[in-house]
Amino acid sequence: MSIKPPFTDLEINRSSKGFYEGHSIEIAVLSKSIMIGLVLWALIWPANASGVLGSLNWQLLETFNSFYVIIVGAFVVFLAVLAIWPSVGKLRLGGDGAAPEFSNFSWFSMMFGAGLGVGLMVFATAEPLSLWGSNPVVLSGAVEANSEEAVRSAFRYTYLHYGFHAWAAYVVTGLSLAYYAYTRGMPLTIRSALTPLFGRLLNGFVGHVIDVLAVVATILGVSVTIGFGVSQFVDGLYAITGVQWIMNLNADVPTPSTVGLLAGLCVIMGLSILSAVSGVGRGVKYLSNLNLVLSLILLLVFVIFGSFAFAMNTYIASLVDYVMNFWNLSFGAYSPQSVAEFTAALPADAVPYAEALRPGATNAWGSFDGFVSGLETDAAALSEATLTAVYAAGEQQRQFGWQAGWTTFYWAWWIAFSPFVGLFLARISKGRTIREFILGCVLAPSLVCFAWMAILGGTAVDLELTGGANGAILSASNTAKLFVTLGEMINGPLLTGVTVMCVVLVLTFLVTSADSGILVMNTIMSGGDQEVGNKHKIVWGLILTAVIGTLIFAAGENKPLDAMRNAMIIGALPFTMIMGLMCVSLVKALYRDGMRNKRHEAEGALAGE
Template identity: 60%
Template sequence: MNDIKPPFTDLDIQTADTGFYEGYSLPIALASKVGIALLTAWALLTPGSAEAILSLLNTEILGVFSVFYVIAVGLFAWFLLIVAAVPSSGRRRLGKPDERPEFTTFSWFAMMFGAGLGVGLMVYATAEPVNLWGANPEIIKGAAEPHTAEAVRSAYRYTFLHYGLHAWAIYVVTGLCLAYYAYTRDMPLTIRTALTPLFGRHLNGPVGHVVDILGVVATILGIAVTIGFGISQLVNGLYSISGIEWLLQPGRDGAAPRPSAVGLIATLVVVMGLSTLSAVSGVGRGVKYLSNLNLVLSTALLLVFVAFGSFGFAMSTYGKALTDYVLHFPALSLEAYPAGTDLGDWQAGATTFYWAWWIAFSPFVGLFLARISRGRTVREFVLGAVVMPSLVCFAWFTILGGTSIDLELGGVAQGAIIDASATNKLFATLRFIVSEQVYGIVAVMCVVLILTFLVTSADSGLLVINTIMAGGEVETSVLHRIIWGILLTLVIAALILAGGGGLMVLQNAMIIGALPFAFVMVAMCVSLAKALYRDHHRDRLAEDRDGRDAGLRQLP
């Protein structure tokens, strides 16, 4: 075999030596701030124009790129499963050969779960299965009637699709790529690092800056949507406890009441204030402790549904749905419907929306996963951050969502859960399964859990944004964390106000911002495949040389 030249590791991200931006890359920091400032000003000064243009762009993107989103995410999932299964790549350690993980498995899982999906689990625990019970491809094809026992299986097939292996694979593709180069090659923990096997030294200049800026923008918009949904549910929870009328406003066209703009903004300020304080304390303290609290409270909420909900129905559904999901996994990976059809419209509004959300969140969660996963093997990383969270999500959605569906199937709820807004379905379900006295306690626990999930997501995001702008430096300026906390609050508030208190403008901005990074992620997979292949051959060459040297030493 011929020698393979060493991998490119001379990534040089210029940062300021002095001044306000000391330790930060000026092109990345300034471009990100200017872009977010312009978006905020546009949304505040001309909200009607912002809403109309973002809606039009979103429609065009979904029409053209919906199939790309679906195929790309399917490839992400299969790519990771293959990388974990291949012995030479699966056993590689993200760090030195004898290095061990920095965090315990409990804290690692808690931080990963809290940053990756906490808010989504709370908002969609009941909303996702119930909504898909009324509309999914099998129902659209006429294979099942909506809101019937026959529709439950297909509802969970797509629930598991949206929160299962494909979804978590989006995070882990980014996280694994970043961790691999950062910990096996001692390179900066930033987005451009993941593309060095393809572009090499070209990433030291403007190309690298663009890649990192795309990561920052996608992260900001992904966090914005997550915070938007989370504070909407938090307002619903606060209203159910306190009955304060200004927290809600009448729904449009006779729909259920929804959180008011005033309620959303007031809650946003509180959440982001707490998130900024937590971000200032760093990963080892604020994020870690809040994540552990999240996991404890989540377990407590799950036990409430086990004790008072439809646990038997949920477990029966879990087994059937998991089998159905596994059998349909290959087909779901490539199930892309053309735009302009009923199935294509459903997919653009459901699956593609989720994939864009996960992709927009992936620079943040991926970098955060890499930050907390040093010392673990590639196989451990994939199993621990793709397979295990998926199984937990499946249980969560069947126990909480299954209770909602069973209450509707049995005629107990009589449409009250179906008709409730997405962010209020959890509280609507709780009212049917516990007494008024117990409901008050559980509702307060849910509000605390939503709040801590929001704070964990936002503070982790602030840490990651600063890490990217600092060229991969983990320990960043406290002042800049505070400034970005303020900027993130402003952009979320502006987009909420532009939507008249609704979240559609936030969603449109996020889907638009996620698209460029989706192409970056495809390049990441190609890049990592090349790196793993060439590192494997480097190892074999080294073993052959060692064997020849040992043989020569033994000659008389």
């Protein structure tokens, strides 16, 4: 029986003249309209925009937290099966004769810089330290926060957030796009990945919606990354220069001011636009190579002057712990606990005080001691045994709040980032086998991330654990923790030199992320054409700057990045569903193409006879 050829006649109408020459007017106009609408809303009604985004974000988390957790775990399992499957893993993207365009060093540099560069600079110390004080094991009462026993679980969840799951989200998108682009000769754009399921429907409105959702997710994902990076960039400038106008010094902990963030944003986005117009082969490639070299130098500083022995012990023990708990970490999702459920779990003598007890007992960022000390009136007179039972009754909500605030935030971040990073990975990975693509883009960078977190974060934890830092690192803002750690570790001209290098590294990581995002957005706009005019790169660079700037403005001085985080989680949800369909689509394509190949081989053998 003959097998129909795959559908590859994907038509994306592009303008033949005018400003949008070479671009899909429908995708470009709809994407820009959504982004401009968001900018105007945040600019004209900042308080309303911030409040609505926050409320809608929490409602979505309460409904879709389990969905986010389970589907990202499924992505990891899906890719592992593809890599292990012999006939699939050996398939070469581009055909048997295709050779990789970039060397392994440049390939890894660009992959690393685009995928997690800024996140690793910001959270290398902040993540382990924060999770050392609050993680599911601590919330369950099994270990005490900020204790030696809590170190392993802190790194278990650090590895969860920056390991296989993060890169799997990128690779699901990247592998799908690369397969259709290099095996079937289709446009390198998001809708191509769904052609086995929807066929000709993607030539019209349905295809436009899919590409627009990818653009929106990309802009919001890149915005959060740049927002954190700009905050750390400003912190670094303050550490070097002491300039006060870029900081909010009236808060409990000095943090970058709105003015400082906006000034830093303009500098970084200006450089990003310049880099984007130079193209992947020059700007992005050279900056990515520089990023990797500077990262290795920073790592070497921590190896020499930091707590390297403690870090290595932590790295090995936590890696084993992470692997042993992998299944539960991947699929152990929590649902919110209602007031009625909490009240039903209380001891009888505590039920009259349920309303007063619930906030402290369900606070994912608090502790039992904080819960007890925060009680007032008659509730404070309850016995210790009763209060212990009350705190236990609130564990489900604490676990849900922690998972939604940490793990689900990260999953949404990586998913929102995946159209950008996935398309970029596909762009630089022609000539790689599917197995090489998966192992090279999931396993290898994850192990590097683990080492990075263990060495930088382990040093920060050790300095606090042994009392050397005396709480200085713990009390610093997340984006300042790296610089405070360096200050506790080294001093003098060396500290100044390393701090300057870190600021340069943050800057280059930011420029790499932003210019790669601009290039990817224009690739989607142009229906997969990788050679687009510089004017559109400039326009999208300005739109990205406006989105980030207005969301910073809308959130206000105290929590300038909150509006971006909320918008990103909301924007990531539709694309999460598209990624699930991508997996189904890729399985169908691989199966059908395998059948076609076997048919051709059989026909060739018969002809040879």
